[in-house]
Structure formats: structure tokens, C-alpha cells
Amino acid sequence: MENESIKVLIGDNSAANGVKAAAKLRENGIIAYTRKMDGQVIYDSILKDKPDVIITALTMQETDSIALMNRIRDKLVNVPAFIIVSDIRNSFIERQVMENGASYFLSAPFDLDTLPSIVKSVCNKPITSNCTDTEIMVTDIIQKLGVPAHIKGYHYLRTAIISAINNCQLMESVTKQLYPCVAQKYATTSSRVERAIRHAIEIAWDRGNTEAITKFFGYYVDSYRGRPTNSEFIALVTDKIRLKLKMSRI
Template sequence: MENERIKVLIGDDSASNGVKVAAKLRESGMIAYTRRNNGRAILDSILNDKPDVVFADLTLPDTDALLLIKQVRESLVNVPAFIVVSEIDNSFIERQVLENGAAYFLAKPFDIESLPSIVKSVCRKTVQPSCTDTEILVTEVIQKLGVPAHIKGYHYLRTAILSAVENARLMECVTKQLYPSVAQKYDTTSSRVERAIRHAIEIAWDRGNAEMINDFFGYTADSYRGRPTNSEFIALVTDRIRLRLKTGSVPADYTTTI
């Protein structure tokens, strides 16, 4: 049904960018539409159309994305998830964007193929899981383990697990096969992928769901064994996902029993 699909507003109606982004998201079954790259136009559309996710440039002709987020928060109870796009890839700017309410910071140029998975990961809309929808299953699992969705390592980890589910051979050589395949999708380097995934796992281990971590890894977060390596984490989650997909059924509380 249409009201169960993710609705995405792209604050850019240019044929070279916004229209292409909307087309890619529609291919993934989303409702995607464009508006002028203008704060007033984007705000009006948010208030009237109630999108689930909004793409907005950090710098707009009449305002900026951070002020726009503030205006939306003052006007709506259910605020959409904002993906803020910037010409500048800078860690300070990224931190400011995320601290001011954005769900994701996206630096240009970006890989258009990665956008559907990014949108799904930041969307707050509840989607009913299906045992055949691997993306939703992986997303739910890593979120329940406590990996925060706004960090890059979350998306790298999610993509790594999905890739490993689809191609088990990638786990035979994580450094030379899996990391490069993820890096290529995000236009980055293997070493950055490795570091970001390690950081994501560290956060989950320190602040995540201790009960679920214990269920998954067989020991508590404060055990003498310490946190798993990237390879161990990815391999175990991948095996659990494969097992769940083979069973052909997903219980209502599958994210705590998988």
C-alpha cells in the first residue's frame, strides 16, 4: 500500500542531480519527488506533503539546512529524517550537521547506488519485516545490537554484511575482498572502511544492547574476552542472517531471537 512506502523529498529539481536521485529511489519502491533548491519551497513541501525523509543541501539560496531543520522541529511533531548534502567533506562540518538534528551527512560526489540503503537506514517509518527482505533484516539486527545509524561505519557494516550474505567467498579474505567491495560502493578506501566498521562495533560493544550482544556472541560486553574483531562480528551476524532466511519465517520478536 502507498502509505506503507517511504516518501522522500529531494530539495533539488535539477535534471543533473535531483531528478536522477528521485529515479533511483523510485526503482527501490519508494515515493520520491523533487522541489526547488530553496528553503521556502522545501519547508512548504515538508509541511504539506509530510515526507519521511528529506534531502537538503547544507547551503540553500535563502537559508541553510540547519535552520530549516529547526523550523521543521518547531512546526511538526513527526519530523522527517534529514540527509544533508554538502560540497565539502569535512569532519567538523559533519559533526555540526549531525549535532543539529540531521540523520546523515552526505558529501558530494556520492554514489547514487548507495542512496536507497541510506534512506532505509535513516527512515523512522515502521516497515513490516519480511523473511525475504534481507536489507530490512540486516538493518534491524545491527540497530538492535546498538550500532548508531548516523555514523559512516553503520552503513559500511550494513553493506559488508549484505555483501557477505550474497557472496560467502568475500569472508575468505576480508581485507582484500570484502573491504574493497564496500569501499568501491562508497567511493572511499579500504582502510577507511575498516576503521569506520571497527569504530561502529566499539560503540555497539560499549553502549549497545547487552542482552542481545550476549545472545549473539555468547558472552557479556564486559567479559574478559573483549569485543569481537571486525571479521568475527561480520561473520557471526552474516551466519545468523543466512540461517534466519533459510527458516522461511520471521517471528514478531525476531530481532531479539535471531
């Protein structure tokens, strides 16, 4: 899948927010268009235009995001991914939104530069065998392995793998080089990055796609070897993608 095949509907046509978000996505090769922040308007556009990702507010005219997601699930077989934006920072609300089908809960205001990466991370489209977009390839692999997209460890892990692919020297010292590199991008600490990545891998190992994990890692997940360490997980995914990128250039 190429970037431009990702289609995003933004439920906000204001110049201050929606238009700027659409422009940022287009800069990154993603199709993006805005619609009025009205539940019925967005619903009709989803059915007509078949976007891959919906970015909309927690509440909107005529309805709210949970009701909208439920309507779409009742109508469509292939349901798009929903990114719900809210200026209300409340863990209960976030949990309700995620449990009702959202792929990502985004607190406003947010850094527009992070939006293309978030969109790619939640997009449900499978990649094509000849895809050479590193970010999309990494996203596809960790999603197939069962790492949930809404936890911090998912984004830290994804960034760590992409960083290691782009700079192989980072893997020489994961603790002293790779974790600090990721931590700097998210304005957090190396120890928090390490813990969040470990938690993400544990979730994938315990609740993920056993068949996909077995095929990818080459041994059964319930074998004596147990789950891989952070370093092992990142190194294996990094090596596989590097090999695929190398083969694509031959």
C-alpha cells in the same frame, strides 16, 4: 517494511539534480518527489506529506538546513531523517550539521547509484516481521545495535554483511576476500575498511543499546568476553539474517 513504503522528499526540483535523484530512487522501489529548494516550501511539504527521509541542501532560499531541522523537531513528534547535501567540504560544517540532527552529510557531487543505499540506511521506520529485503534487514539490525549511520565504518560494515549474505565464501577469509570486496566498492584499502569497521563496532559496544546488544549476542556486553571481533560480528549478523530468509521461504 517494503522498499515502496519509504517516502523521500528531495528539496531540489532541478532537472540536473533533483529530478535525476528522484528517478534513481524510484528505480529502486522508493517513493520520491521533488520540491523547490525553498525552506518554507519544504517545511510545508514535510507537514503535509509526512516523508520518511528529507534530502536537501545545506543552504536554501529563506533558511538553512539546521534551522529547518529545528523547526521540524519543534512541530513533529516523529521527525524524518535528514540527508544534507553540500558542495562545501568542511569538517566543522559537517560536525555542526550532524550535531544538529542530520542523519547523513553528503558531499556534492556524489554518485547517484549510492543514494538508494544511503536512504535505506538512514530511514527511521522499523521493519515488519515478514520483511525479506536483505539490505533493509541488515540496516535495521546494525541501527538497533547502535552503530552510528554517519561514520564510514557503518557503511563498510553494512556492505560487508550484505556481501557475505550474498556470497558465503567471502567469510572463509575475511582479510583476503571480504575486506578487499568492500574496499573495491568504496575505492579505498582493505586496511582502512578493517579499521573503520572495528571502530564502528567499538562505538556500538561502548555507547549503543545495551539491552539490544545483550539480546542479540546472547551475553552481557560488560562480561569477560568483551566485544566481538569484526569477523564474529559480521558472521553472527550474517547467519541470523540467512536463517530468517530461509524461514521465510518455507
